[in-house]
Amino acid sequence: MTQADVYDPAEVESRWQRRWDEDRHYDADVREDRPKHYALTMLPYPSGDLHIGHWYAMVPSDARARFMRLRGYNVMFPMGFDAFGLPAENAAIKRNLHPRDWTRANIERMRGQLRRMGAMFDWRREVITCEPAFYRWSQWIFLRFLERGLAYRKAAPVDFCPSCNTTLAREQVQGEDRHCERCDTPVEKRHLEQWFFRTTEYAEELLEYPSLDWPERVKTLQRNWIGRSTGAQVVFRTEAGDAIEVFTTRPDTLWGATFMVLAPEHPLVERLTTPDRRSEVEAYVAQAARQSDVVRETAEREKTGVFTGGHVVNPVNGERIPVWIADYVLMTYGTGAIMAVPAHDQRDFEFARRYGIEIRVVIQDEGGERPSASALEAALPHAGTMVNSGPLSGTPADQAVGRTVEYLEARNLGRAAVGYRLRDWLISRQRYWGTPIPVVHCGACGVVPVPDAELPVLLPDDVEWRPTGESPLKLHPTWKHTACPGCGGDAERESDTMDTFMCSSLYHLRYLNPRAEVPVDPREYDYWMPVDTYTGGIEHATMHLIYTRFFHKACRDIGITRGPEPMIQLRNQGIILGEDSEKMSKSRGNVDAPDALVDSYGADTVRAYLMFFARWDQGGPWSSQGVEGTARWLRRVFALLTDPGRIAGDGGTPGEGAERELRRATHQVLERVTRDFESFEFNTVISALMELLNEMYRLAPSCDTGGAAWQECVDIYLRMLAPVAPHLAEELWSRLEKPYSVHVQAWPEVDAAAAAEDEITLVVQVNGKLRDRIRVPAGIDREAARERALASEAVGRFVSGKAVRKVIFVPGRLVNIVV
């Protein structure tokens, strides 16, 4: 190593990337003799440019995967493109480019950008979701779901985004103003025939996380979303004998029910309405139908409704109570009917007050006076003792729910029941650029599945781009006409396509073998699944991550996956905001691309900087301010390891003390780096490596850089550096003539003896305040420590003349003298 050349990242990085490619260095194959690690990071949408957020998500995931590889695992870290979706269609309309061409060009470009990152992607496993080889299996699985009743079609009021011109799943409608997750436009309600997956069937199972290492935060978000509530279903009967079921979480207040409210859309409204009320009821129903859910589902709105003229009988006391309709009761939750207990439910209270309906108190404070209903200003809390409740009177309120359920079940009047907020997953999209739903509509046979042998149902290329607000598939002159697989007669293809969350539920299974002629390659599945570590943004907590868990379980039930869950460990990176602290978006113009940074500093520096600049789980506003620091660090690594003599000098006599110190620093840092990689604390991995380098610079002049201690330190350093700066580590490893490649070496073992301190700084406190620091032998005992502490001059100033009451000794840490 004669030439003390400078670090040229561009040259080093392209050279090693070429070499790794030639060597198929990152190919991951089934190796039964080795433990596997499936590392997965959420695949990007091919928007055309890899931005800083992608790097922030992927680079630490790659470093973690590389760390696992060094720890002896056979690691698979695949990459692909979530290639269906609306932006491609928008590009088509705006620039007259076919979505396929636009998408392909973007993928080309992004592949190049991903390669520059120097990640350990196994490109043989690449998945592109808009290709028939992929979406064929979405279709195949859809058909199995259909057979199993997990996919169904129904007419329902659904959320429609007028800007995206398509329906959305409930999960894609966000916020109080109910806007579209993609474009922020407020959604509208439309009554349409749509395809759904029965996610609610799995609600209970989705609430469980059997030995999953998932962040509590994500689990909480999901539990919130699923919204389980327990109570009872109670059957009321109309005078005509019709049964009306209500769901209530407070069956104990049944005796306080003074009216019933149906959603205006409830099927029995018609039959219940008496002739004299008909015109008023019809007007209200019509008005409610016009009103959007955005308005209807807004709280703090004046509660309105009308009396139907009909009555039902309260099953527990035989009382005849009036039936109203009101738009605060929703057909989409529970049974679309409620029993109203105005004394103990704020909504019912407001309604009763407005329309002068009786309010009856059935729970009263322990020993308190019974509040008079007419004096109430708000609904009463559920605490105290039951009153006015027939057989339940006198029961403590906290036992009343259970007793009522027993009472109802014994008499066959109702039963314990569970309600969920979760809705079935609406998967139909009125868009072109998606997976065609593989069914046909036949006048004679109805909805008929496309036979497996005819899959995939291909998207036609020759469509017309007119921003009509309709899917181009619908306007295609020939595509939709086909023969019915059942009767052979004329039939029409379904022109809706699938939600792209279908693709992202399947992609990790197609990585196993993207060309498999079965949905999931069984051999690869058995070896690699489940995913060991999944990384991605928390914004997917109630969308992708719920869908993919549902999908896995549903696939298990149709026999193509096994085990309860698809992903064992989940970690979320934080969100990188723009430099203006706002969410990065093209429209705001605050999106930062890493390309320029990579040009001037190299990928390794950018990688290190992304791991260093913030806590990975928190993210924050982007700033390239500090990148110079990591660049300097890597230059210093290069300089020291390529020419240690320059720092060491030649005249110095190597000192044993310095080499002992170097070994100590090496093994202490190794311990920290190992721990921090394990727990995804990448920023402290980098600081520890910076610290060790600083120690190496400090000690180099008094070490023999040809000696064992220095060589060990360098060797360990490069193995620790390899996941962070894979190119530079490989370059230095090779220059030191170590066997190719650094990335297949073993992670070093901590030598505890070397890491141990023999002298420590003992903190001396008086009454808990820091007064002195003394250097003492590491194993010092209580007595000796106490003596040394009391001998300190600084301590003397605070202790003299006072009686020592107590001495706290924390071995290896401190002495606290209490006076």
Place this chain on the structure above:
RNA sequence: GCCCGGGUGGCGGAAUGGUAGACGCGGGCGACUUAAAAUCGCCUGGCCGCUGGCCGUGCAGGUUCGAGUCCUGCCCCGGGCACCA
């Protein structure tokens, strides 16, 4: 309203109940240089009567020999849910 996450120097951040501010950015001083860059060294929470002290982790209390860390009550920022019966 309910449920999460967070609040530490000028900035990003570090700290198994035990030295608050590691590491880095920025800033200052110095060395090298004709000069600049790069590089190297030192300093860098605030205050005061400055060889020594005092204060300091959103606020107010509490537990403890000792609290950024644990407990109670608040404030602020970010996110989720919300007429869900």
